[in-house]
Amino acid sequence: MIDELLSPCVAPSLLSADFGRLSAGVELLLGAGARLIHVDVMDGHFVPNITVGPLVVAAIAPQIHAQRGRIDCHLMIERPELYVEQFAQAGADIITVHQEACPHLHRVTQQIREAGALAGVAVNPATSLSTLDEIRAHCDMVLVMSVNPGFGGQQFIATSLEKLRRARALLPANVALEIDGGVNAKNAADLRAAGANILVAGHSIFDTPDPAEAYRQLARAIGA
Numbered sequence: 001m002i003d004e005l006l007s008p009c010v011a012p013s014l015l016s017a018d019f020g021r022l023s024a025g026v027e028l029l030l031g032a033g034a035r036l037i038h039v040d041v042m043d044g045h046f047v048p049n050i051t052v053g054p055l056v057v058a059a060i061a062p063q064i065h066a067q068r069g070r071i072d073c074h075l076m077i078e079r080p081e082l083y084v085e086q087f088a089q090a091g092a093d094i095i096t097v098h099q100e101a102c103p104h105l106h107r108v109t110q111q112i113r114e115a116g117a118l119a120g121v122a123v124n125p126a127t128s129l130s131t132l133d134e135i136r137a138h139c140d141m142v143l144v145m146s147v148n149p150g151f152g153g154q155q156f157i158a159t160s161l162e163k164l165r166r167a168r169a170l171l172p173a174n175v176a177l178e179i180d181g182g183v184n185a186k187n188a189a190d191l192r193a194a195g196a197n198i199l200v201a202g203h204s205i206f207d208t209p210d211p212a213e214a215y216r217q218l219a220r221a222i223g224a
Contacts, residue, residue: 005176013202032212043077047150054090061091088115096120147181153203156182168195192222
């Protein structure tokens, strides 16, 4: 599955979806061509918002997997090691944890892989990429946050573009690079050129009159 992540990809974020019609929203994006669905998991501690848990992932996993899609779970939570197995069993294909939340990060990435998922490591806007020096060979994906985590619809932090370039230069070629926060049709091509394989987009897809067309515009912008 890692080869899939190294190709250009737009991952719609369900954080901005209509949760009253979640299955319909997922179906709409899958029909538009999306193959990676991003699920933001927040606990009200690591970030000031509360979202979804393994039960929601389990509810949408059969629908996504039936169409050969993948689920990208971004755990913005304290002590994520306590929940890795639950999310893997629920159907998560990628589980990303925050460098800032894991004092034993290497152990957690091992745990994720042993649970049958790919291991991602996220870094917040103010976190130095130097913190990845010892983990870059032990993960499958790095997520650069281009907003402060916790809420959708935030403005892209301009310095994230240069940080993305530095992250790509730092990482092994077989480690995917994801960007999350403020992604839209205006900056998508620049983010791809800076080295991002995966662009997470929520507000710029779901908060439009035609989410399917918004997804397609983003995908075209990065050659996906």
